[in-house]
Amino acid sequence: xxxxxxxxxxxxxxxxxxxxxxxxxxxxxxxxxxxxxxxxxxxxxxxxxxxxxxxxxxxxxxxxxxxxxxxxxxxxxxxxxxxxxxxxxxxxxxxxxxx
Numbered sequence: 417x418x419x420x421x422x423x424x425x426x427x428x429x430x431x432x433x434x435x436x437x438x439x440x441x442x443x444x445x446x447x448x449x450x451x452x453x454x455x456x457x458x459x460x461x462x463x464x465x466x467x468x469x470x471x472x473x474x475x476x477x478x479x480x481x482x483x484x485x486x487x488x489x490x491x492x493x494x495x496x497x498x499x500x501x502x503x504x505x506x507x508x509x510x511x512x513x514x515x
Contacts, residue, residue: 418474431482432494434471435511441468443498482511 421430441464449462471479488495488510495510508515 418471421475432490439498443501483513487511
């Protein structure tokens with residue numbers, strides 16, 4: 417998917433998927449790693465590392481370009497800020513360098 421985004425294919429759905437991955441990992445309150453009391457259904461930040469790495473390795477330049485262009489032509493749910501981003505008073509939905 418990241419490879420497709422890197423060449424400009426299916427920009428809206430793939431950009432939304434990338435943004436949702438980073439939002440769920442970095443803008444949502446969650447533990448860094450599992451602890452003995454963590455339920456198997458609770459995602460922790462390290463669960464997202466392989467997906468975030470793939471997005472950055474294969475489409476990092478495209479994600480940066482979308483951020484510099486303030487690309488926000490996405491579904492409202494896909495571009496919404498996570499709770500931690502809202503608490504940080506980030507004004508942007510969609511891609512931005514601040515985000």
